[in-house]
Amino acid sequence: MNIYTFKNDIYHYNEHTWAKVEDDQIRIGITDFAQDQLGEILFIELPSIGDEFNQEDAFGQAESAKNVSALYMPISGKILSINEELESTPEIVNNDPYETSWMITVKPSDLTQLNGLLTREGYISMLQE
Amino acid sequence: MSITIFTATGCTRCKIVKSFMDDRKIDYVEKDMKAEGKDEFQSFYKANRNSIHRGPDGVEFPIITDGVEIRQSIRPSIAFLHAGKKLDGFFRVGTLHREWVDGINISGGNPEDADSFIQVLKYLKGNNMKLQIDTNGKNSEILQRVLDEGLVDVAIMNVLGHYYMLGTFLQFWKLEVRCKNSRYALEQCLNPTSHLPPLG
Numbered sequence: 001m002n003i004y005t006f007k008n009d010i011y012h013y014n015e016h017t018w019a020k021v022e023d024d025q026i027r028i029g030i031t032d033f034a035q036d037q038l039g040e041i042l043f044i045e046l047p048s049i050g051d052e053f054n055q056e057d058a059f060g061q062a063e064s065a066k067n068v069s070a071l072y073m074p075i076s077g078k079i080l081s082i083n084e085e086l087e088s089t090p091e092i093v094n095n096d097p098y099e100t101s102w103m104i105t106v107k108p109s110d111l112t113q114l115n116g117l118l119t120r121e122g123y124i125s126m127l128q129e
Numbered sequence: 130m131s132i133t134i135f136t137a138t139g140c141t142r143c144k145i146v147k148s149f150m151d152d153r154k155i156d157y158v159e160k161d162m163k164a165e166g167k168d169e170f171q172s173f174y175k176a177n178r179n180s181i182h183r184g185p186d187g188v189e190f191p192i193i194t195d196g197v198e199i200r201q202s203i204r205p206s207i208a209f210l211h212a213g214k215k216l217d218g219f220f221r222v223g224t225l226h227r228e229w230v231d232g233i234n235i236s237g238g239n240p241e242d243a244d245s246f247i248q249v250l251k252y253l254k255g256n257n258m259k260l261q262i263d264t265n266g267k268n269s270e271i272l273q274r275v276l277d278e279g280l281v282d283v284a285i286m287n288v289l290g291h292y293y294m295l296g297t298f299l300q301f302w303k304l305e306v307r308c309k310n311s312r313y314a315l316e317q318c319l320n321p322t323s324h325l326p327p328l329g
Contacts (some may be wrong), residue, residue: 040167040171041175042170042171042174042175043175043178046195063174063178064187065137065170065184065188066186066187066188067187068183068187068270088172088173091171095262
């Protein structure tokens with residue numbers, strides 16, 4: 001297995017997105033494993049502010065030279081903001097998928113969905129299967 | 130004409146297109162998207178992503194542009210470099226890999242451009258490519274020419290219409306026919322006259 005960075009302060013969704021609780025909003029991005037699988041990212045399509053999605057819905061897509069991958073909602077909610085930096089410099093996701101390269105923030109509609117997401121250890125176990 | 134060609138390190142088809150431009154003394158600048166051309170390809174991709182085809186294995190290289198027109202993959206690129214836009218109907222991005230080249234639609238172009246079209250096929254064939262062509266029955270005289278010159282390795286025939294329209298033009302038994310979307314069983318399709326009533 002390659003060496004990936006994993007974080008303790010986020011919830012992991014089995015479709016390789018993460019969710020971080022910040023007061024009354026959730027910040028969402030993709031995991032280090034996901035960015036590595038994609039390769040050098042060329043374009044990221046993000047939703048509009050105000051759009052609403054259910055858990056498991058695709059909220060956007062990431063495109064690299066070798067792959068196109070849908071981005072899946074780890075939790076249901078309404079888009080509060082998108083990371084506009086990714087429009088001009090999507091490649092930053094390859095360097096830092098957890099901090100500067102967050103993708104969206106959402107107002108969650110059902111916080112209990114967090115209970116069904118994976119911890120750091122749970123996500124690592126899933127990747128090792 | 131000054132061309133920018135986006136390539137990927139180790140891409141054989143990119144080398145063939147570059148070699149074509151070298152032969153024709155066409156000025157070009159190469160940008161390897163895995164090396165020094167990474168940033169430029171990223172900008173190009175962002176600006177033109179709707180024009181860039183993606184297959185199951187991602188973006189197919191090379192991609193060439195003269196600043197206005199964009200052509201992707203080996204056959205549309207060589208066709209454009211050879212004859213400009215007039216061969217566009219004959220070629221599109223394909224899906225096959227290694228030595229196999231598809232995306233050649235013999236019925237899609239203007240028959241007046243048959244000579245140019247055949248020259249492109251000859252160039253591909255001369256670079257050890259195996260050619261798979263598609264036909265819907267139109268331009269059958271061009272099909273006959275490419276068969277006679279031994280330029281086709283596989284012909285996919287998806288002919289919509291009565292066989293009487295075609296039987297006199299095409300010698301099916303000369304082809305390795307791969308049946309696609311046929312309403313007949315494979316065996317019947319491979320031997321297309323066996324299940325049909327005699328002519329006349």
